[in-house]
Amino acid sequence: MQRLAQECWRLAPTHVDVTVGELAYTWGVSNAHYSSKWLHRLWPGRDELLAWAWLSLPGSLEFQIHPDHPELVGEILDWFESSVGEGEREVSVRTANVAAIRELERRRFAQDASAPWLRLDMRELTEIEEPQPPEGFRLRTMADIGEDRSRRIAVHRASWAELGTRVTAATYPGVMRTWPYRADLDLVVEAPDGELVAFALAWYDDDNRVGEFEPVGTDPRFRRRGLGRAVNLFGLERLREAGATHAIVASRGDDGHPVPSRLYESVGFRELSRNCRYVKS
Numbered sequence: 001m002q003r004l005a006q007e008c009w010r011l012a013p014t015h016v017d018v019t020v021g022e023l024a025y026t027w028g029v030s031n032a033h034y035s036s037k038w039l040h041r042l043w044p045g046r047d048e049l050l051a052w053a054w055l056s057l058p059g060s061l062e063f064q065i066h067p068d069h070p071e072l073v074g075e076i077l078d079w080f081e082s083s084v085g086e087g088e089r090e091v092s093v094r095t096a097n098v099a100a101i102r103e104l105e106r107r108r109f110a111q112d113a114s115a116p117w118l119r120l121d122m123r124e125l126t127e128i129e130e131p132q133p134p135e136g137f138r139l140r141t142m143a144d145i146g147e148d149r150s151r152r153i154a155v156h157r158a159s160w161a162e163l164g165t166r167v168t169a170a171t172y173p174g175v176m177r178t179w180p181y182r183a184d185l186d187l188v189v190e191a192p193d194g195e196l197v198a199f200a201l202a203w204y205d206d207d208n209r210v211g212e213f214e215p216v217g218t219d220p221r222f223r224r225r226g227l228g229r230a231v232n233l234f235g236l237e238r239l240r241e242a243g244a245t246h247a248i249v250a251s252r253g254d255d256g257h258p259v260p261s262r263l264y265e266s267v268g269f270r271e272l273s274r275n276c277r278y279v280k281s
Contacts, residue, residue: 001052004048004050004051004052005205008064011066011068013122014272016064016094016120016273020180020203021213024203025203028175028181029167029174031174037057038055039054039055049066055083059087059089060092061090061091061092062091077107089109090280091277091278093278096273111279115276115277116256118253118274119272120275121249121261121270121271122269123246123247124245125239125246128233128237129268131229131233131234134226138189139187140187140188142188152186155199155219156215158220159218160215180206182202182242185202186201186202189218189230197221198227200228200231200232201215202235202238209246210244210246210247212249213232213247213249216260216263228263236268248269249269253274
């Protein structure tokens with residue numbers, strides 16, 4: 001699945017449904033609570049994976065298809081609809097993936113213009129502004145901190161509390177075991193008292209020389225101090241040192257949750273592609 005994500009990025013970046021970092025993070029954090037409500041299907045070729053799909057019951061689908069095999073959209077949707085039966089169905093798809101959208105519309109799926117949508121942003125790593133955390137705060141990595149994961153888990157849970165998170169002491173080790181996790185790209189901000197108060201988890205696809213942030217957060221008690229911006233710039237520097245030439249990040253693009261996109265734009269990211277939701281009752 002990761003090799004397919006890399007190949008899709010190499011051939012058609014605007015069509016990539018699930019990036020290397022998103023795939024790693026979602027798989028790592030979810031496998032600790034694997035259940036019958038998260039179904040998977042693979043479409044193998046002779047030497048490589050041609051497509052995969054995962055279905056969150058009762059009826060939400062994500063998928064990825066090799067750009068040279070758009071004909072598999074129909075097989076994936078056949079599996080999806082036969083697996084969920086009656087009830088509302090929803091599919092996330094990149095707006096550039098015209099072949100998939102045509103097949104969805106042929107099957108009487110319609111775009112839900114009122115639904116939240118995600119944008120994928122990208123920037124080059126030629127010139128990076130120097131990160132400047134507030135006085136007394138330090139930019140560090142989990143490689144610096146070592147085996148003490150409790151503070152790292154705590155800052156994630158505090159940062160994402162209002163949106164909900166599956167990160168726990170049981171699930172985060174799964175993320176850390178999932179390729180291409182690197183402790184030196186697991187970035188944090190340490191307060192003067194030693195508490196971790198912001199983070200950005202970076203992933204590096206060395207085949208395509210692209211880095212990615214997934215996810216990012218700041219403890220609500222420490223927001224509006226420039227910590228999120230500082231840890232993002234720190235991450236861009238570390239990704240460039242690792243060999244990346246570009247970096248990407250995903251965020252909500254609709255007006256319902258605009259702050260993350262503003263943060264990423266402030267450190268140089270610009271929209272590359274977006275996805276939308278198609279539904280069928």
